[in-house]
Structure formats: C-alpha cells, structure tokens
Amino acid sequence: MPLGPCIAVTMDVPPYRLSGTVYGALLNHRTALQALGDAVNRPPYNAAPQAPVLYIKPRNTLASDGDYIAVPPGVDELEVGASLGLVIGRPSCRLTEDRALESVAGYLIVNDVSVPHPSYYRPSIPFKARDGFCPLGPRVVPRTAIANPDALTIRVYIDGVLKQATTNSQLVRPVARLLADVTEFMTLMPGDVLAVGVASPAPRIRAGERAGIEIEGLGRLENPIVEGAP
Amino acid sequence: MRVARVACAGAIHVAQPQQLADGRAGLRLTDGRTLAEEEVVWLPPLEAGTIIALGLNYAKRAKELAFSTPDEPLVFLKGPGTLIGHRGVTRRPAGVKFMHYECELAVVIGRSARSVRRSDALAHVAGYCIANDYAIRDYLENWYRPNLRVKNRDGATVLGPWLVDAADVPDPGNLGLRTYINGKLTQEGNTRDMISDVPALLEYLSSFMTLTAGDIILTGTPEGAVNVEVGDEVICEIDGLGRLQNTIVGDALFGR
Numbered sequence: 001m002p003l004g005p006c007i008a009v010t011m012d013v014p015p016y017r018l019s020g021t022v023y024g025a026l027l028n029h030r031t032a033l034q035a036l037g038d039a040v041n042r043p044p045y046n047a048a049p050q051a052p053v054l055y056i057k058p059r060n061t062l063a064s065d066g067d068y069i070a071v072p073p074g075v076d077e078l079e080v081g082a083s084l085g086l087v088i089g090r091p092s093c094r095l096t097e098d099r100a101l102e103s104v105a106g107y108l109i110v111n112d113v114s115v116p117h118p119s120y121y122r123p124s125i126p127f128k129a130r131d132g133f134c135p136l137g138p139r140v141v142p143r144t145a146i147a148n149p150d151a152l153t154i155r156v157y158i159d160g161v162l163k164q165a166t167t168n169s170q171l172v173r174p175v176a177r178l179l180a181d182v183t184e185f186m187t188l189m190p191g192d193v194l195a196v197g198v199a200s201p202a203p204r205i206r207a208g209e210r211a212g213i214e215i216e217g218l219g220r221l222e223n224p225i226v227e228g229a230p
Numbered sequence: 231m232r233v234a235r236v237a238c239a240g241a242i243h244v245a246q247p248q249q250l251a252d253g254r255a256g257l258r259l260t261d262g263r264t265l266a267e268e269e270v271v272w273l274p275p276l277e278a279g280t281i282i283a284l285g286l287n288y289a290k291r292a293k294e295l296a297f298s299t300p301d302e303p304l305v306f307l308k309g310p311g312t313l314i315g316h317r318g319v320t321r322r323p324a325g326v327k328f329m330h331y332e333c334e335l336a337v338v339i340g341r342s343a344r345s346v347r348r349s350d351a352l353a354h355v356a357g358y359c360i361a362n363d364y365a366i367r368d369y370l371e372n373w374y375r376p377n378l379r380v381k382n383r384d385g386a387t388v389l390g391p392w393l394v395d396a397a398d399v400p401d402p403g404n405l406g407l408r409t410y411i412n413g414k415l416t417q418e419g420n421t422r423d424m425i426s427d428v429p430a431l432l433e434y435l436s437s438f439m440t441l442t443a444g445d446i447i448l449t450g451t452p453e454g455a456v457n458v459e460v461g462d463e464v465i466c467e468i469d470g471l472g473r474l475q476n477t478i479v480g481d482a483l484f485g486r
Binding site: 021023026027044045046047049050051052053054055056058059060061072093120121122123124125126129130131185186187188189192 | 279302305375382439441
C-alpha cells in the first residue's frame with residue numbers, strides 16, 4: 001500500500017493513478033548483457049543471471065515530464081536509461097505468458113536515471129535512488145493502443161540530437177515472459193510500473209543539457225539536467 | 231503510546247493495547263471495542279512508503295556470512311507487497327533448502343529528512359516496530375544482491391505488532407533482539423552492535439535521498455539466522471517493542 005506519488009501523469013484508464021511503486025529489470029536488453037561480455041562468468045558474478053534481476057525506484061525518485069534532474073556534486077555525467085514502462089492494471093500473481101498482457105493497463109516512458117556505476121554486484125541505491133532520478137510520462141497510453149510492446153522503437157536525444165535508437169525486439173525476456181517470471185514470486189499491484197529494460201550503452205548527459213526520450217506511440221519525455229546543490 | 235492497525239468486523243481500525251478482564255493481553259479499538267489478540271487480523275501498523283533495508287549491519291553477522299564489514303552501509307529496497315502483519319503466515323516454497331528469518335529493528339520516519347546530521351537525526355523518527363524480514367538463500371544470485379527473488383517475496387516481511395512512539399524508546403541504540411522458533415531461542419543480539427546505528431543510517435540515507443513520513447528502515451539483523459520449516463512458529467522480540475509472531479506455511483495453502 002504505497003502512498004501515491006505527487007507526479008503529473010495523465011492516465012485515462014483504470015486504475016487512473018500510479019501506485020508509486022516502480023520496478024525495473026536490469027540486463028534485460030541483449031545489448032546490456034553483451035556489454036558485460038565474459039565478465040558475467042567471472043567473479044563476483046560467476047554466472048549469467050537466471051531469474052529476472054529487478055530493482056526498485058523509490059518514491060523520492062519519481063518525477064514528471066519537464067522536471068529538472070539534478071547531477072549530484074562530484075559527479076560529471078548521468079546515464080539516461082530509456083525504457084518502456086508497463087503500468088499494471090490489476091493484481092497480478094503467477095501470470096502465464098499467454099495471458100500476461102491482459103494485466104497491463106497501459107504503457108509509458110521511463111527514464112531510469114543512474115550515476116554510472118561499473119559493478120552490478122551490490123545494490124545500486126546511491127546510484128539509482130536519488131531524488132528525481134525516475135521521470136515518468138508524459139501519459140499512460142492504453143494497452144489497446146499499442147499493437148506489440150516488443151516491437152517498439154526507443155530513441156534518446158540529448159539537446160535534440162539523436163544519441164541512441166534501440167528496439168524492444170532485443171529484450172532478453174519479452175514483455176509477457178518478463179511479467180510471468182516476475183509474478184512467479186511477487187505480486188504486482190494496480191498502478192505499479194515495471195520498466196522492462198534499458199539498452200547499453202546508455203547515453204551520458206551533463207548539467208545544462210536536455211534529455212529527450214521518444215517511444216513510438218507513447219510521445220516524448222523531456223527533462224532538463226541541472227547542477228545539484230551541494 | 232503504541233498503536234496497531236487491525237481488521238475487525240468489516241473495517242480497518244487503529245487499536246491500542248488493553249488488558250482483558252481475564253488478564254490476557256488484548257486491544258482496544260478507537261470506537262471502544264475491546265478484543266483479544268486472536269479476534270482481529272493484524273495488519274502492518276502503517277501504510278508504508280519506501281521500505282529501505284540494511285544488509286550486513288552487524289559485524290558478527292557479516293562474519294557469519296563470510297563477508298568483510300562493508301565500507302558504506304549496504305542498502306537495498308523492498309516493495310510494499312512484502313509486508314504482512316503480526317500473526318500472519320509466510321510461504322516456504324517446496325524444495326528450498328535454506329529460508330531464514332531476520333529479526334530487525336524497524337525505524338519509521340515521521341518528518342521529511344534531507345541531508346540531516348547525525349545529531350538531529352532522531353528528531354525525524356516517528357517510532358519503531360519489529361520486523362522479521364525473511365530471505366530464501368537458494369535464490370541468491372550475484373546481481374544487485376540481495377536480489378528481489380530472495381528478499382522481496384509476497385508476505386515475507388512481517389511488521390508490527392505495534393508502531394511504538396519514538397518518545398517511548400529513549401535509546402534505540404541499546405535494545406535486545408531475540409528470535410524463538412517454536413519457543414526455542416535461536417537468535418540473540420543487541421542494537422548496540424550495529425555497524426551503522428540509527429542516527430548514522432539516517433545521516434547516510436538522507437545524504438542522497440529525501441526520506442518522507444511513512445518510509446521504513448529495516449536496520450539489519452544480528453548473527454543467528456537459521457533455517458525455518460513449514461509449521462514453525464517464529465517469534466521475534468525486541469525490548470520495549472513487543473513480540474512479533476509468524477507461522478511458516480507450505481505451498482498448498484496458496485494453491486501451488
């Protein structure tokens with residue numbers, strides 16, 4: 001029972017509001033796994049991930065289209081982690097792959113902002129959980145408006161210049177498979193968001209620049225980057 | 231003061247401790263009804279905001295897991311679906327080899343905190359609860375450890391029974407913690423042995439994220455976390471906070 005976020009995301013389908021809980025899947029884009037190469041088999045990892053590797057963007061990270069993202073003191077650049085976000089429509093536990101999409105109310109753009117970090121061994125909280133590090137939006141597009149979430153193209157722009165163009169066709173676990181595997185051990189609730197995966201290398205951005213993410217059919221999420229207060 | 235959130239006779243209520251006429255421990259709902267512990271369904275004592283958890287925050291526990299003491303607090307997050315109340319049940323999947331409890335002091339934020347200093351930190355605390363934060367080590371993978379499949383399972387974080395006012399806990403840095411399985415003491419520690427104590431944790435966390443009223447910090451568990459089996463009754467106890475009871479159940483109850 002999270003407390004609802006105070007962010008402006010238009011949502012004209014049930015449950016009409018986000019719950020405030022945002023999960024993300026790490027290394028679910030083939031490019032992200034490929035970027036690690038053989039390191040996945042060496043210490044400290046010792047093996048490629050088996051179950052979905054998930055993380056949480058807590059409520060202090062949530063932000064709206066147009067909100068500032070602050071670069072923490074002592075950090076030069078941030079990563080723009082562009083991902084499709086699934087908005088859950090009903091309590092979802094032990095979904096089967098063939099019916100998993102029925103649990104999706106709609107889709108939105110997620111910018112999973114990170115301070116670049118070289119290791120995925122330990123938790124990522126100081127790198128991923130800073131205030132304003134998860135802009136969402138600009139609106140939730142109903143599931144019925146998107147024919148195939150696994151075929152969407154995602155583009156990242158910095159100051160209007162295209163820096164990354166990727167597609168969800170390269171997801172390790174496509175959307176329905178991911179939902180089935182996640183809900184095997186945890187229930188997703190109405191209004192929860194699941195970011196399905198960020199491609200590598202994520203574009204880097206500095207204070208003074210603007211991050212823009214476009215996903216086909218979902219519009220554009222744009223946020224200016226500023227220097228954080230010390 | 232201490233309050234619980236319970237479901238009873240078709241509604242959710244706030245309740246306080248009240249001894250029953252026959253001497254048993256009970257509770258009194260805000261509307262005046264007095265009931266025995268087992269006559270209500272205990273919910274987590276508050277609607278949780280962000281749930282923050284600490285790994286390896288007791289030195290002997292780090293040693294038990296063959297880890298060196300971490301340089302900075304080892305923090306991970308949990309979703310709200312993990313929480314259940316006092317006297318609830320937690321599922322142990324068939325076939326797992328090592329599922330263990332973790333008795334922890336839970337700190338509930340009462341006032342927003344950003345860049346607070348250690349000396350002011352406790353002023354941001356509303357109160358304290360007991361948490362029992364189960365883990366299933368069979369599912370441990372070395373990616374963003376401890377991964378959510380280990381530590382973010384439905385109903386695997388018991389919270390309660392009460393939210394005890396911070397004013398009634400003068401020193402959160404000196405509280406005995408104990409866990410009993412079927413009445414037998416299996417874990418014993420004291421919050422004075424935390425590597426990062428409560429003020430240090432608030433200072434650290436608020437240095438990079440804003441903590442808001444309703445956020446909960448699970449401060450880690452001392453050594454002595456041992457395996458539990460289906461049917462076990464697990465009680466976690468913290469000085470001044472009460473006793474938090476939970477029962478381990480199998481897959482059948484969940485239709486698995």
